[in-house]
Amino acid sequence: MIKTEIITVNPKAIDQTALARAATILRQGGLVAFPTETVYGLGADIYNRDSVKKIFTVQGRPGDNPLIVHIYHWEQMTELAREVPETAKVLAQQFWPGPLTMILPKKEEIPAEVSAGLPTVAIRLPAHPVAEELLRQTGLPVAAPSANTSGRPSPTRSSHVIADLDGKIELIIDAGPTGVGIESTVLDVTGPKLRILRPGGVTREMLEAAFGPELVE
Numbered sequence: 001m002i003k004t005e006i007i008t009v010n011p012k013a014i015d016q017t018a019l020a021r022a023a024t025i026l027r028q029g030g031l032v033a034f035p036t037e038t039v040y041g042l043g044a045d046i047y048n049r050d051s052v053k054k055i056f057t058v059q060g061r062p063g064d065n066p067l068i069v070h071i072y073h074w075e076q077m078t079e080l081a082r083e084v085p086e087t088a089k090v091l092a093q094q095f096w097p098g099p100l101t102m103i104l105p106k107k108e109e110i111p112a113e114v115s116a117g118l119p120t121v122a123i124r125l126p127a128h129p130v131a132e133e134l135l136r137q138t139g140l141p142v143a144a145p146s147a148n149t150s151g152r153p154s155p156t157r158s159s160h161v162i163a164d165l166d167g168k169i170e171l172i173i174d175a176g177p178t179g180v181g182i183e184s185t186v187l188d189v190t191g192p193k194l195r196i197l198r199p200g201g202v203t204r205e206m207l208e209a210a211f212g213p214e215l216v217e
Ligand code: AMP
Pocket: 065, 066, 067, 068, 103, 115, 118, 120, 121, 122, 144, 145, 146, 183, 186, 197, 198
C-alpha cells in the first residue's frame, strides 16, 4: 500500500499549481488518475517502462491489452507514429479534441508494453480542460487506460477510482463527474479504409458523414 493523494480541481477555474504537482509526479514515474470527457484515466509516462508496467500491475490488466496514449497537441502524432496519413490529419482536425482514438503504425522508441507488443499505437487527444492542462504541463505523451481494475466498469466519478485504486497509485485528480461514460471510438487508420475496432463517442454516422460510407468499414 502507498498513500494516495487526492486533489480537487475545478474544471471551470483550473488550479495550475495543483496540476503542476500532478505533472511532476507523472514525470517522476508516478501514476496519476485524471478526468477526461469520457471516463477517468490512469496515467503514466509512456517512455518510463516501469511506470507503464505498474499500470498493468495495479489494474490486474492482462499483458495483451494495449493502452491508449494521450496527447495535448495533434502534432505529437508524428512523435508517436511511424507514418501519419493525410486521413489521420483530417480526423484530428474534425474530431480532436474528442472521443476518438486512432490506431497508427508505432515508432520503435515507444516501449512494447504500451501497445502490448503490437506494431501499432493508439492515440487520442481528450476534450477535458483538466486533462489538456495536465498533459500540456507534463509535456510527454501519457498512457492512460480507464482508471478501473480489470473487469470493473470504467469510472465516471473519482469515488469509483478511489474504490478501485486507493493505496495503489500516487495521485487522483477529482474534477467531478465526467460525461456519460461512453468511451472513445477506437479507429484503425492503418489500412485503405477506416475500421471501427470499438464503438464510442464518435459514431459511424459521424465518420461516414465526414469521409463517405465507402471509406468506413
Ligand atoms: P481502455 O482504455 O482500458 O479502455 O483500454 C484501451 C483499449 O484501446 C484496448 O482495450 C483496446 O481495445 C484499444 N487499443 C489500444 N491500443 C490498441 C492497438 N494498438 N490496436 C488496437 N486496439 C487498441
